[in-house]
Amino acid sequence: MDFLTETKLQGVVLLNPPRFGDARGFFSESWNRKKMLAQGIDIDFVQDNHSVSAAVNTVRGLHFQSPPHAQAKLVRCGRGALFDVAVDVRKGSPTFGEWVGYELSAENGLQLLIPAGFLHGFATRTPDTEIIYKCSDYYAPECDGAVRFDDPDIGIDWGLSGPAVLSEKDAQAQVFSEFDSPFVYEGDQ
Numbered sequence: 792m793d794f795l796t797e798t799k800l801q802g803v804v805l806l807n808p809p810r811f812g813d814a815r816g817f818f819s820e821s822w823n824r825k826k827m828l829a830q831g832i833d834i835d836f837v838q839d840n841h842s843v844s845a846a847v848n849t850v851r852g853l854h855f856q857s858p859p860h861a862q863a864k865l866v867r868c869g870r871g872a873l874f875d876v877a878v879d880v881r882k883g884s885p886t887f888g889e890w891v892g893y894e895l896s897a898e899n900g901l902q903l904l905i906p907a908g909f910l911h912g913f914a915t916r917t918p919d920t921e922i923i924y925k926c927s928d929y930y931a932p933e934c935d936g937a938v939r940f941d942d943p944d945i946g947i948d949w950g951l952s953g954p955a956v957l958s959e960k961d962a963q964a965q966v967f968s969e970f971d972s973p974f975v976y977e978g979d980q
C-alpha cells in the first residue's frame with residue numbers, strides 16, 4: 792500500500808507510514824511535517840488528543856468544531872482497533888453528506904487525515920481501544936458540535952457487533968436534517 796491513498800472525499804486521505812522492524816519491534820515516524828509538505832499537505836497541528844474507550848462498540852461522534860476554531864485531524868490507533876469515519880459537510884461540495892470509513896489499528900498503523908469541513912467519529916472494535924489524533928486548532932467548547940452517528944440520511948455502516956455505547960452528549964446529538972453546516976466548499980485545494 793502506498794504512503795498516501797486518496798479517498799472519494801477530496802482532502803480525506805489514508806496514510807500508511809513506513810515501519811522499520813527489527814528484533815526489538817518496529818520504529819515509525821507517526822508525523823513528519825516535511826514529508827507531508829512534499830505531498831502538498833500543509834497543516835499546522837497545535838494539539839494532540841488521546842482517549843481510551845473501555846467497551847467494544849463505543850462510538851464517539853459525529854463531532855466537529857465550527858469556525859473560527861475548525862479542526863483538521865490526523866487520526867491513528869495506539870491500541871486495539873477502531874473504525875474511523877469522516878463525513879463531508881462542506882456546503883456545495885459534490886460529495887456533501889457522503890462518508891468514508893477505515894479500520895485503523897495498532898497493528899496496521901494506518902492514519903486518516905480529515906480536513907476541516909468534515910464530521911469525525913469512530914467505533915471501537917476491541918476493549919480498551921486507544922485513539923491518538925493531532926488537531927489543527929485548540930479545543931473550543933463553545934464551537935463544539937455533534938450530529939447523530941446513526942442518522943439514516945448519512946447511513947454509515949458502522950459494523951457494530953452490539954448496541955452502541957455513547958456519551959450523554961452523543962445520545963442527544965442533533966439529526967443531520969436539522970444541522971446547518973457552518974462549512975462551505977471552496978473547490979479543489
Ligand SMILES: Cc1cn([C@H]2C[C@H](O)[C@@H](COP(=O)(O)OP(=O)(O)O[C@H]3O[C@@H](C)C(=O)[C@@H](O)[C@H]3O)O2)c(=O)[nH]c1=O
Nearest residue numbers: 840842851852854855864911912913929930931958960
Ligand atoms: C475534545 C476535548 C475534550 N475535552 C474534555 C471535555 C470533556 O470534559 C471531556 C470529554 O469530552 P468529549 O465527550 O467531547 O470527548 P470525545 O467524545 O472523545 O470527543 C472527541 O471525539 C472525537 C470523535 C473527535 O473528533 C474529537 O474532536 C472530540 O470531539 O474532555 C478537552 O479538555 N479537550 C478536548 O480537546
